[in-house]
Amino acid sequence: MRYFKFIAALSLGLTFLASCGKDDEKKEDYVPQTLQFISYAFTQAGNPALDSDYVLSNVTNSVVIRMPEALDKSALVAEFTLGTNQAAYVGGVKQVSGVTANDFSTPVDYVITDTISATSIRVTVEIRKILVKKWFSVAAVEPSALGKDVAKVMDYYMAVSPKTGLPSFIAAVSNADGTLYGSAYGEYADGSVKVGTGMITDSEGVSIQGKYPRLAFDADGRAYVSYYNSAAYKNTVITGSGSSWTKLGDVFGGVRSGIYVALGIDPSTKYPVYAYMANSKGGNLGRRDLSLNYYDGSVWQADNTISDFAGSYTMCPVMKTYGGTLYLAGVIQNKTKTYFVTKYAGGKAWQTLVNNRPEGVSQSAIYDVDFAVASDGTVYLLAGGDEDQASSWKMNVYKFKEGDANFTRVGSALPFAASNNGVEAIFLINDLPAIAYYDTGSSTADHSLKFISFDPETMAWSEPASIDAKAAGDGLGSVYAATDPDGNVWVSFQDENDVIRLYEYKMDAD
Amino acid sequence: MIFAAMVTLASCGKNDQVEFDEAFAYLSLEDGSSSQNIPWNSNGNLQTYYVNFVTPARKDAVSFSYVITTDLVEGLDYRKIATTSSPLTFQPGIYQMPIRIEWLRNPLDASASNTLTIELTECSDAGVRLGKPGPAERGRRLVITKY
Numbered sequence A: 001m002r003y004f005k006f007i008a009a010l011s012l013g014l015t016f017l018a019s020c021g022k023d024d025e026k027k028e029d030y031v032p033q034t035l036q037f038i039s040y041a042f043t044q045a046g047n048p049a050l051d052s053d054y055v056l057s058n059v060t061n062s063v064v065i066r067m068p069e070a071l072d073k074s075a076l077v078a079e080f081t082l083g084t085n086q087a088a089y090v091g092g093v094k095q096v097s098g099v100t101a102n103d104f105s106t107p108v109d110y111v112i113t114d115t116i117s118a119t120s121i122r123v124t125v126e127i128r129k130i131l132v133k134k135w136f137s138v139a140a141v142e143p144s145a146l147g148k149d150v151a152k153v154m155d156y157y158m159a160v161s162p163k164t165g166l167p168s169f170i171a172a173v174s175n176a177d178g179t180l181y182g183s184a185y186g187e188y189a190d191g192s193v194k195v196g197t198g199m200i201t202d203s204e205g206v207s208i209q210g211k212y213p214r215l216a217f218d219a220d221g222r223a224y225v226s227y228y229n230s231a232a233y234k235n236t237v238i239t240g241s242g243s244s245w246t247k248l249g250d251v252f253g254g255v256r257s258g259i260y261v262a263l264g265i266d267p268s269t270k271y272p273v274y275a276y277m278a279n280s281k282g283g284n285l286g287r288r289d290l291s292l293n294y295y296d297g298s299v300w301q302a303d304n305t306i307s308d309f310a311g312s313y314t315m316c317p318v319m320k321t322y323g324g325t326l327y328l329a330g331v332i333q334n335k336t337k338t339y340f341v342t343k344y345a346g347g348k349a350w351q352t353l354v355n356n357r358p359e360g361v362s363q364s365a366i367y368d369v370d371f372a373v374a375s376d377g378t379v380y381l382l383a384g385g386d387e388d389q390a391s392s393w394k395m396n397v398y399k400f401k402e403g404d405a406n407f408t409r410v411g412s413a414l415p416f417a418a419s420n421n422g423v424e425a426i427f428l429i430n431d432l433p434a435i436a437y438y439d440t441g442s443s444t445a446d447h448s449l450k451f452i453s454f455d456p457e458t459m460a461w462s463e464p465a466s467i468d469a470k471a472a473g474d475g476l477g478s479v480y481a482a483t484d485p486d487g488n489v490w491v492s493f494q495d496e497n498d499v500i501r502l503y504e505y506k507m508d509a510d
Numbered sequence B: 001m002i003f004a005a006m007v008t009l010a011s012c013g014k015n016d017q018v019e020f021d022e023a024f025a026y027l028s029l030e031d032g033s034s035s036q037n038i039p040w041n042s043n044g045n046l047q048t049y050y051v052n053f054v055t056p057a058r059k060d061a062v063s064f065s066y067v068i069t070t071d072l073v074e075g076l077d078y079r080k081i082a083t084t085s086s087p088l089t090f091q092p093g094i095y096q097m098p099i100r101i102e103w104l105r106n107p108l109d110a111s112a113s114n115t116l117t118i119e120l121t122e123c124s125d126a127g128v129r130l131g132k133p134g135p136a137e138r139g140r141r142l143v144i145t146k147y
Helices: A002-029 B003-015
Strands: A039-042 A054-059 A063-067 A079-081 A087-088 A106-116 A119-129 A132-142 A152-160 A165-173 A181-189 A192-195 A211-217 A223-229 A234-241 A244-247 A257-265 A272-278 A290-297 A301-303 A314-322 A325-332 A339-346 A349-356 A368-375 A379-385 A392-402 A423-427 A430-438 A448-456 A467-470 A479-483 A487-493 A502-509 B024-028 B035-038 B044-054 B062-072 B076-081 B088-090 B096-103 B115-123 B141-146
Touching: A039 A063, A054 A063, A063 A244, A087 A448, A106 B088, A119 B096, A132 A181, A132 A467, A152 A211, A152 A479, A152 A487, A152 A502, A165 A211, A165 A223, A165 A325, A165 A502, A192 A325, A211 A257, A223 A257, A223 A272, A234 A257, A257 A325, A272 A314, A301 A349, A314 A368, A325 A379, A339 A379, A368 A423, A379 A423, A379 A430, A392 A430, A392 B141, A423 A487, A430 A479, A448 A487, A448 A502, A467 A487, B024 B115, B024 B141, B035 B044, B044 B062, B044 B088, B044 B141, B088 B096
Parallel strands: A063 A119, A257 A314, A423 A479, B035 B141
Antiparallel strands: A039 A054, A039 A079, A087 A106, A106 A119, A132 A502, A152 A165, A165 A181, A181 A192, A211 A223, A223 A234, A234 A244, A257 A272, A272 A290, A290 A301, A314 A325, A325 A339, A339 A349, A368 A379, A379 A392, A423 A430, A430 A448, A448 A467, A479 A487, A487 A502, B024 B044, B044 B096, B062 B088, B062 B115, B076 B096, B115 B141
16 A cells, blocks of 8 residues: 555656646747737827827837827827737836826836746837927017117018028118118028128228118029119119128119019029119100119129010019029009019010919009919919909919919918008918918007918918917018028018017927 | 965965856936936926846846935926836846936026935845945936036
8 A cells, every 4th residue: 555655656746747847848938929019009089189099010119109299198098919928017007908097298118028938128108299390480680789870670671592591681771860871781590690790881881871672692692682772763782791792883773763673683694683663764764664684794784674564564573583493573553454473584585474464353453462483383473452352452372384374363362451561471381372471460469470371171271370479569561481492481570679580480399 | 385285275266256246226327427417497308317227137027216315396496207206117128217307497596406316225136236336336326416
């Protein structure tokens, strides 16, 4: 009996020892699945505040999920799947898919552990805001910063250098009692505006006194400034930067000019082209002819006309360069009463793209005119129209593409009154029109700088959004817009205190 | 002769290499430094500090406790991130865990030191050294100074 008990005990013991070995073999044979979130998601079903589902798969490293900035991330519930024998922990707390809420306003560190192999990885889930383009206020230049004794800004113009992608402006300024006039040039660089010291003078040391300043850059970033001296009925173009400027040729123009001037650059010669409306008849210019003046490197070939418009009252000229082509747009106020867009063909020749009146518009209007040209050559013209109600003028955007018979209005009328105060400017976002404008609103408190853009999905203008709610007051300063080579938009605005403000529309950053 | 033999035997031990396999943990920034300066006017500035665990592979989890000592005001000068609060659990296979602090904009008290110290105080495995080996216990504390 003892013998059999011994054999039984021995057998049991041998069996036990054999099974122990098999467990070890099982552990040694165990191959853990990849440590990862096989799927990881924030769903609307689990988080009603979300605008959509955010789903990831095979997450083995730290990830960034972008969600709307305004979203409350303090208690989001993640749904996830793990491999066999795996568990996820946050702060030592085991996570339950679809149940455990965490505060994702800061990164959340998960530890995924395989309970059999005792291996783990750490995965950090970080939620950041969706990056969108936003307006940034980058500079506010007081009149006093524009030079000694400067108290007022009578007029200014902003343009962006194609070389640096940064804006500059030329301002016609005066002292407090208006007895001393001059000009100041501001260049934005390294986060601030650098202003040439004092009121700038030309190479002869004469303080540059003029009205209706304009600024244009050639492709190399060389700046050209034009201005009109009303006392002498002469126009001047200078080139330079800061406080150092050189007059190009002599003054030119033989008749009284007015506020309608434009400055552009001949793309092939890189020399300036200057246009002004002749207020009176003189030489080969008829009254209110548009005078075109071309610098040839030595002298000005002055007071030419564009044959398609010669003899017409040609007003509100605007010149801009798009895609290496110089465009000129404006208003024919008599005769055809149309809006025109023409492009420079070189050698003083212009090719008229369109000279027409949008359908339903009773006549062209001497309201602010501006334009932008998309990469496919579509012209977007900002101009007045009364097509919705006769003689009730609104600002509109009209588009024209070569081959079209006429302008086509983009969406409906813009949500601000037609004006000739220079308080709106057109630019493009993804080749579609957008407007920066000073909204005078219903009361002084409502005045602010705003922008709207055209939504191709709704085929309508967006709700107005604020660029700067602080730009309030009765001031009706000029608004200019220009686009840099990276597609970022710059807008300038002269507020009620003659402060020149610069804004950049660019992608936000984390 | 016996004396010579004894001296020889004693000196032999002095030339033997000392193997060091003690596990330890230390604090650092991501770049390995053990101190940091934070501008007083940076707001919403989220910083990450790490507990680094140097150890042979383990099969069990280990937790480390730490304390924050400071004359700065929580909620005004800084905010602790709850998911990285003490104790930090190191699951097997994890050798680094973060401690996050969000720095807030708040003027400095000129009479205070304006420092915050994170210090490792305990490990669930008493055999784990806090700080790097050596009497100075380098890395047991990490000092952040607001300036």
